[in-house]
Structures are given as structure tokens and as C-alpha cells.
Amino acid sequence: MSPPTYSFQLPEIVEAERCGRAIIEAHPPRKGEAWIALVDASFAGAAALAAVRLAHTCGAAVTIYLLSPQADTCSSFSTMLEVAGSMDLPVCMWENKLAEKLPANKRVLLACNAPELGSLFPDAIRVDDFESSLAWQTVPPGAIPEAMLHVLTPATPALCCAAVRELDRATIEDYGLPGICLMENAGIGATAVALEMLAGNKNQKTLILAGRGNNGGDGYVVARGLLEMGYPVTIALLSNPEGLRGDALSNYTILTDAGVEVEAVPDNPERIAELLAGRDLVIDAIFGTGIKGKLTGMARSTVEAVNASGLPVLALDIPSGLNGDTGEVLGVAVKATRTVTFAAVKEGLIKGQGSEHCGGITLADIGAPRELLKM
Numbered sequence: 223m224s225p226p227t228y229s230f231q232l233p234e235i236v237e238a239e240r241c242g243r244a245i246i247e248a249h250p251p252r253k254g255e256a257w258i259a260l261v262d263a264s265f266a267g268a269a270a271l272a273a274v275r276l277a278h279t280c281g282a283a284v285t286i287y288l289l290s291p292q293a294d295t296c297s298s299f300s301t302m303l304e305v306a307g308s309m310d311l312p313v314c315m316w317e318n319k320l321a322e323k324l325p326a327n328k329r330v331l332l333a334c335n336a337p338e339l340g341s342l343f344p345d346a347i348r349v350d351d352f353e354s355s356l357a358w359q360t361v362p363p364g365a366i367p368e369a370m371l372h373v374l375t376p377a378t379p380a381l382c383c384a385a386v387r388e389l390d391r392a393t394i395e396d397y398g399l400p401g402i403c404l405m406e407n408a409g410i411g412a413t414a415v416a417l418e419m420l421a422g423n424k425n426q427k428t429l430i431l432a433g434r435g436n437n438g439g440d441g442y443v444v445a446r447g448l449l450e451m452g453y454p455v456t457i458a459l460l461s462n463p464e465g466l467r468g469d470a471l472s473n474y475t476i477l478t479d480a481g482v483e484v485e486a487v488p489d490n491p492e493r494i495a496e497l498l499a500g501r502d503l504v505i506d507a508i509f510g511t512g513i514k515g516k517l518t519g520m521a522r523s524t525v526e527a528v529n530a531s532g533l534p535v536l537a538l539d540i541p542s543g544l545n546g547d548t549g550e551v552l553g554v555a556v557k558a559t560r561t562v563t564f565a566a567v568k569e570g571l572i573k574g575q576g577s578e579h580c581g582g583i584t585l586a587d588i589g590a591p592r593e594l595l596k597m
Contacts, residue, residue, distance in 0.1 A: 228449055228480040233472075237354045238265060238298040239403040239589065242272025243370070243410060244356035246280070249329060249347060250369040253281035256328040260316055260339055262289045263299050266349045270333035271302035272403075272589075273349070277329075278311060279592045280369060287316035289334050301398065308397040309591050318342070358447050360414040363584050371411055372585040380567040383511040383546040389565055393590045402469045404588045405436065408564040409443020409473075411586025412505075412538050413451075415562045416444060419503055419534055420453060426502035427454045431494075431524060432484075433508040433542075434461040439470030440538045440564070441507025442477055442484075449482065457484045458497055460508060460520060491523040498531045506537040506556045511546035511568060516553030525554050537561040540568055541579045549574025557581075564588050566595065 232240070251257060257277045261267035274284045286306055306313060314320075321342055324330075332339055333349040340346070363371040372378070381389075394401045420426045430445050432438035438459065448455045457477070463486055466474050478484060487493050498504065506528065508521065517525060525543050528535060535558045540546050543555030549570040561580040563571060565588045570576050 226481075228482060230446055230450070230476055230480050232354070232476060233402065234265065234298045235268075235301055235400055236402055236406050238268035238302060239272045239406055240354035240357040240410070241269035241349065241352050242276055243407065244352045244354065244359070245269070245273040245331070245347060245349065246276045246369050247357065247360050248352070250361050250365070250367040251277040251280040251282035251329075252367045255282045256325040257282045257284045257331070258324060258328050259284070259286045259331040260289060260334060261286065262334040264296055264333065265298060266333040268296060268298035268302045269352070270331045270349045271299070271306055273331060274311070275302070275306060275309065275591075276370070276589055278309070279587060279589065279595070281592070284311050286311055286313045287320070288313065289316050289336065301400070305397050305399045309593075355450060357410050358413055358451060360410060362414070362418070370407065370587040371414060372587070374567065374583050374585060378567055378585065380569045380572055382569055386511065386566050386568065389590055389594045392594055397591055399589070402472055404590065405439050405469045405473065406443055407588040408440045408586060409447060411564070411584070411588075412440060412444045412536070412562045413447030415560060415584050416448060416503065416505060416536055417451065419536060419560065424452050427456070427500065428503045428505060429497055429501040430455060430457045430505040431508050431528070432457060432459050434459070434465045434470065435510060435512060436468070436470050437507050437510035437538055439473045441505055442470070442473035444505055444507070444538070445477060445482070446473075456497060456501070457482070458494065459484050459486045460524060461488050462486055489520050491520065491527065494524050494527050498527060498533065501533060504528055504531070504533050504535045506535055506542050506558060508542040510539045513543070513552065517543045518553070522554050525556050529554075529557050534559040537580065539564050540571060544570055544576060544579050545574070546570040549576035551575050551579070555579050560584065562586050565590055
């Protein structure tokens with residue numbers, strides 16, 4: 223029996239980010255490559271702005287041309303334009319005479335209804351050709367040119383957890399990019415790794431174990447990705463839904479509003495054992511880097527059950543129970559088959575007992591401004 227089909231209603235800004243991500247995955251930018259965006263004040267314009275921001279993060283040289291003054295009719299466009307301004311990306315008004323001055327080797331994004339520009343740039347990437355669901359079709363880690371997923375090398379920098387939290391804070395508060403867009407990018411990257419582990423077998427069953435924080439929110443995005451791709455998913459929340467907040471709550475609500483069951487298991491170790499039985503993949507979305515103190519109670523028994531199951535495990539950001547700075551095991555920690563870590567490699571993944579618990583590590587960009595990644 224095929225899994226049920228769901229229709230997810232996403233905030234407009236998330237849809238714009240996903241369309242921009244889909245463009246990047248279909249046309250991975252090369253370092254130094256010129257990207258030109260011709261945009262009007264529309265949803266397509268917002269998606270184009272998301273795409274060029276991500277292209278800039280990948281090392282492309284970006285210029286944005288507005289085809290009309292900014293309008294207030296599309297909130298996602300206004301937000302994305304403000305983010306571009308905060309990043310000091312070049313933003314100019316378009317004039318047709320500028321076409322002669324553009325670099326010969328360039329990618330042009332058209333996000334407008336202007337036939338004359340289509341004739342001027344016949345090889346342009348047309349933003350309207352991209353649906354948000356295409357964001358799940360990610361370029362695999364290690365591909366050349368690479369996009370948003372990366373294989374670790376000896377030169378890959380590692381950051382302490384406080385530095386990564388500051389990166390998140392600055393992206394949201396100083397640059398104005400909503401945190402739910404960062405969570406979406408994290409989930410898209412993690413979904414790509416999960417799909418690789420499932421090896422295209424849609425009979426494989428996935429169990430997602432979600433905590434009440436943002437790590438659980440990342441897990442909800444992965445759940446949505448797998449469901450959209452036709453894979454059966456079971457989700458267990460290791461707390462009461464009333465404790466959810468912020469972007470994690472938003473993504474929980476997106477799932478449940480579409481009819482996806484999220485089973486709350488705040489204090490039932492026996493139920494976790496039942497849910498693990500018959501699964502083919504476990505996704506650890508219990509704790510991220512904010513964990514303090516040793517795991518006890520339900521959290522500890524859940525991690526112990528996962529480790530005893532012998533199932534393949536994908537850890538999101540960091541295996542639950544591992545200190546993100548030191549690699550110390552906080553009483554007990556998930557032993558992952560693979561770990562997809564977000565924004566930057568945490569020092570605890572490669573220190574202490576980190577390597578014993580992480581398995582293979584993939585780094586997933588989350589769409590933060592490029593200059594913050596140099597912190």
C-alpha cells in the first residue's frame with residue numbers, strides 16, 4: 223500500500239526560499255561566476271532573490287536589477303530584498319542599455335513577465351519554471367560544482383557551538399532572514415542524506431524521534447520531505463506538544479494541519495521500543511547543541527533503545543547526548559551511522575568521543591550570509 227498523499231501549506235517566505243534553493247540545486251554556482259537577477263516585486267522575484275543570496279553564499283558574484291520600484295504587494299519579496307540589502311548585494315534599477323555591459327559568461331535569472339527580456343536573454347533561467355517541491359532534488363555532497371552539501375576535508379573549519387548560535391542570531395536579527403527559512407534549508411539537506419540512506423527503496427520505513435526544540439523542528443522538515451517523496455514516515459515527539467515554540471511549533475503545525483500524525487510520547491519507553499520494531503531507518507532529532515547536563519529519564523531510555531536496536535541512524539546536527547564543544551558523552555549518546563551537521567562543523571563532532579558517535583559526517587549549508595560563515 224502506498225503512503226497517503228499530503229498537501230502541505232507553507233508560509234510564502236518558505237515557498238520562496240525553497241524555489242530559490244531548487245534553482246541553486248539545478249544550476250550549482252561556480253566560485254566567481256556572475257549571477258544576474260532581473261526581478262519584479264512578485265513571488266517569483268522573491269524566489270530569485272533567495273536564489274542569488276544562496277549563489278552568493280556559494281561564491282558567485284551577484285548583481286540584482288529591479289524592473290520596477292519595490293511594491294508592498296508581496297511580503298516575501300520585501301523581506302528577501304531587505305536581506306539582500308543587509309548583505310550589501312548590489313541592487314540597481316534595470317535599463318535595457320545595461321545588457322551590453324553585463325559579463326559575457328553569466329547566469330541570468332528572469333523573474334518577471336517581460337517578453338522583451340526573454341528575447342534579450344534567451345538562455346536565461348526562468349524562475350517560474352521552478353516549483354518548491356524541486357528543492358528536495360539536491361546536488362549530492364562532493365559533486366563539482368558543489369551546492370549546499372559538502373564532504374568534510376582536513377581544511378574544513380570547525381566552530382564552537384556559541385559561534386554557530388551567533389551565526390544563527392546574526393542571520394535572523396541583523397540580516398532579517400526568518401529562522402524558518404534556515405530550518406527549511408537544514409531539513410532539505412538532511413532529507414537528501416536520508417534519501418541516500420534509504421537507497422530509493424520506498425518500502426523502507428523511517429522513524430523520526432523529535433525533541434521539543436529546533437532539532438525536532440528540523441526533523442519535521444525531514445518528515446515532510448520524505449512524505450512528499452513517497453516514503454512512509456512515523457514521527458514520535460518526546461514531549462507534550464504544548465511545550466513547542468517558535469519555528470519548531472510552526473513546522474509541527476504544518477504537518478498536523480495536513481493530517482500527518484505526530485505521536486506524543488513524553489514518558490513511555492515501551493512505546494519507543496514498539497515504534498523501533500520494523501523500522502529501517504531512525505532519524506535522531508531529539509537534541510541539538512543546546513543540551514545541558516547528562517541525559518536522564520525518557521531521553522536516556524530512548525537513546526539506549528536506539529543504540530540497542532542496531533538500526534541505521536541519521537543524526538541531525540549532532541548525535542543526541544554528545545557535547546557539541548568537547549565531544550564528551552553526556553551519560554549516553556546516540557551512535558549514528560551518519561550525521562548531517564548544519565551551517566558549520568561543531569568541534570565536538572571531531573573531538574573526544576565525537577568520531578565514535580557521528581559515523582560519516584555531511585555538512586549542510588542553511589543559507590546564512592557568506593560573510594558570517596567566515597566567523
